[in-house]
Amino acid sequence: MANESLKAKLEAYTARVQKALAKFPERKNLPEQRIYTPLDLEGFDYERDLGFPGEYPFTRGVQPTMYRGRFWTMRQYAGFATAEESNKRYKFLLENGQTGLSVAFDLPTQIGYDSDHPMSEGEVGKVGVAIDSLADMEILFDGIPLDKVSTSMTINAPASVLLAMYIAVAEKQGVTPDKLNGTIQNDILKEYAARGTYIFPPKPSMRLITNIFEYCSKHVPNWNTISISGYHIREAGSTAAQEIAFTLADGIAYVDAAVKAGLNVDDFAGRLSFFFNAHNNVLEEVAKFRAARRMWAKIMRERFKAQNPKSWMLRFHTQTAGSMLTAQQPDNNIVRVALQTVAAVLGGTQSLHTNSKDEALALPTEDSVRIALRTQQIVAYESGLADVIDPLAGSYYIEAMTNKLENEAWEYIKKIDELGGAVVAIEKGYIQKEIQDSAYKWQMEVETKQRIIVGVNQFQIEEKPVEGLLRVDASVGELQKKKLADLRAKRDNAAVQEKLAALEKACQDENVNLMPYILDAVKVYATLGEICGVMRKVFGEYEAHVNL
Template structure:
């Protein structure tokens, strides 16, 4: 009697023969995956208990919580910030009133690289791609009439993350909310800035010091805060594959954990507050597999490499944003469909929070109407689709399980290669990670230009279009208004107190054993500006200059 495996193999051989006859009549589309069909033979090596398991249980392939969305939906964040703190505050309050359960702050480019709005280098960029935050005064306005004891806030800020976190803590103090009550996340992921995004300030060594200072400070003083969002999102936006996205990001995570342990922190004291940030790309099934594989890899890394003991230390909790790079300026309404599919992937993949991009973001900052459609997309998926009613609904799919294994194996190969180079920092310094991303991005673009990859409305199904009307434009006067606000604030503050706090910060920067967070917080409370605080650190630490050996 033949075994089940032999029976499937025999029937698969017959199927392939019939498929070849069908292909002779109806040739398959070019550039498809080599394997057209998946069967139990593709996942026969899987051990259910060890590789797949149950949600809330190691290796967390099926999710980090036992009941996932059956008890509470993911946090529905909407990424917002533009113009002045006053304008962004209005948008935040609108989002909260519309049902958003968390805020996600976008900062303008000068803020992201530690310059004040009145610096000559900021000219023309103030308030354009996010909100301008120069001092505690702006942060107070940004969160006016928003109870920081109740809302969860994510801040997309990296090089000056310590300063923006200090401002947030100081605003909460003024509201009567203690640091122990605060919930949220700072991105605080500098390594991916060197590799993929570019908003760095200081060289890697002092940047890693600032990150571990935040880990240590928050573990003692802001225990509910996620101290880093280790970000694959921007790596994917720069052109990486799914496997590269998780491999390079987890390698960055390994570097952060190693730096914290080297600084004397116990892994189980901080690892539970690490979080990740993934991209939800267009290939829905591949993305679900990617999310599942990422959880399994991180669980193994934390347990086997770092000997973590607490379950929370092994859980890869992640925020997801739909793929901005996949939005098209052509036929922008098509982006609503893309975002809906990407939302479905994130939910079936088990995300903890989600931001959905708006239909018009390939053209401009989103309008209120577009933001509402994006938020409603999440709410429809949550309440109407049924996707949130069952945990890990694609588990057991021959294709999804096989793809999960494949992406995991590819990612491990990259992680091992990076280890051989000397870790993520060394791999970035040698240009290895940048080169891999660039090669992947180039292949994608060549595939689009040759029509090997179809983008609807871009290289196929084009139509003649009228210019899109009603786009959001940031008033060019914002920069001048922000400069005046900054001048007025400086005239009113106690400048002696500012000078004293900045001098103490400079002294602390020169002592590698000092945690800089208390000094930064003291400077923020005096209304020292972002540019002044970062200027002190620039003076001591220097600035990073990109160089790669590509």
């Protein structure tokens, strides 16, 4: 009876609104639904749909007390030029209150080339730090105790090599692998679908990933072996629902591959982590994070029959939306990043990187990085948003939007399952096409001013060129080439060839875990390019064939 009365009152309200619209029309390009009421939550069950923080289905968060115990890990994605320069930046950030490191690698490193390879020309140190060998990694973390910090490394195709270098550096510091905390991105499927820094075809790439799962479960138990990334899917133009669906579909593929390789799901699932985008629509983003947690809990418990509650938890890092930064009026980006930070915190992130105001123009300066970090600290210490767990729970809009995004994401996952899983869906171009269509729709809305971007298509001003941007000098490439030449002259080259030959033989046997062989090669100062070159020789290289 209460619902019938509410329905009648809602109809009366709607009729009044229709009269008001004749005088005061609403803005264009708004969601169709104007308000949300208990009618939008019919069938809602608190224990089934929400539960309590730290308990299945984890809608309200993966920890019982969330930020009341400690804040999210505050990371700033950083790395440029040489290992020496990046080491200085890391120390600067730690001195300013950052609580975890996040390493950005340059493009040659990301695709497995040494700095002196012809393909690296002009790109060395530009979008991240150049790491050619263990010698560079030793400099990168010089004076930074690896048993005291958590390090995230955004690396995918050569993730096994960079992880091996990190383990070797730690051992030189006297830190055993079981004391290491951190994450490697190690998510190759989103590279095929949305980003492009792949090397090997899907099958050997999935083998490397499951090798890392197995190796770390035994030797590096506190390491997050993958960060399944929706961030780049969203940066490529997806909707919030697509970001959830395509990310979780990739997660399903990784778990499937590991189980088929003979791993017990509860032996590795607790170290899986995720990486999401924090976009501009604050409330939609909060609902997105909540829906993703609930869905992953169901997937792991019901689809994969995981028994350990830790295997059901979706733990995630968030980065504010780089694609939403504007070169026009860059100071406006400070406000955008603050709103995106609020969305991530209200959504229950475990760690967060906040972009700097000048990143649409160049790598960030120290001043702009400090402002971005201070944004996190102000939200943490001054806003009160971290004082109560999931404060928006029970909002008619938030719960309805959480349900809506979940339902849309399930539809995508159903379609991907019908196609044969995420790998097949990528090979067929389905996921790429969906992202491209969404990106096109967004851009058309901007072009026609159905979607306003402040300072870009409205509220423009005459602007002087921005001064004081960080520029990476072209001499970095020459410096790295010299370091490589010196390394090859000083190291035991016979030992290098021996370890590379052992790795090549291991690559030819699908039943062999490659991590010990990669670690052996790293320790004798075989370079990233040499190690990846061996794997290229055996595995071949991936070439995208998208049928749209």
